[in-house]
Structures are given as C-alpha cells and as structure tokens.
Amino acid sequence: MTAYNGKLSWRAYQVKLQHMAQKYNWDNATKLAKLVEALDGDALKFFSSLDKHVRQSFKAVNWKFSARFDPKENPRTARHQL
Numbered sequence: 001m002t003a004y005n006g007k008l009s010w011r012a013y014q015v016k017l018q019h020m021a022q023k024y025n026w027d028n029a030t031k032l033a034k035l036v037e038a039l040d041g042d043a044l045k046f047f048s049s050l051d052k053h054v055r056q057s058f059k060a061v062n063w064k065f066s067a068r069f070d071p072k073e074n075p076r077t078a079r080h081q082l
Contacts, residue, residue, distance in 0.1 A: 001034050005041035010069035014062070032058040043069070 001020060004013050021031050035058070039047050046068055047055065054060040 001038040003040040004035070004038050004043050006043035006046065006069050007041075009071055010065045014066070028058040032056075032061060035061065 017031065017035060026034065036047065047061070050061070050064060054064060
C-alpha cells in the first residue's frame with residue numbers, strides 16, 4: 001500500500017484500500033493492519049491520538065478518518081449542485 005498522510009481525501013484512499021482488500025480477500029483486522037502500516041505524517045499523528053479501543057477497530061478508524069480527512073461541502077454549495 002502507498003502511504004497515507006492525510007493530504008489526499010480519505011474517500012479516495014479508501015477506494016484504493018477497499019480495492020486491495022477485495023483483491024487479496026482481507027478481513028477487517030488485515031485491512032486495519034495494512035492501513036496502520038501505510039500511515040504517515042498528519043494521518044499517523046491523528047491515528048495515534050485516537051483512543052485505544054478505536055485504534056483496534058477498522059470500522060471505528062474508518063469512521064474517524066472519514067470525519068477528519070474527507071472534505072466537507074458547504075450546505076449552500078450542496079444545494080446549488082441539486
């Protein structure tokens with residue numbers, strides 16, 4: 001896996017991670033291990049700040065990373081896109 005430092009949107013990196021997981025038949029524990037191995041910079045700093053119980057769950061880490069590293073759309077911009 002390529003490194004993830006938090007500069008790319010989490011959604012984009014997540015697509016790659018899910019593709020690799022499907023290709024190699026990874027379970028959630030393996031996905032978490034591969035993700036942690038790939039973390040660098042701000043993403044690694046953020047991961048290390050999470051509670052221990054969160055760091056042990058791929059689903060919880062995925063949710064936290066999505067909340068932290070996915071760009072948020074301004075509600076006004078979202079309405080204009082509709």
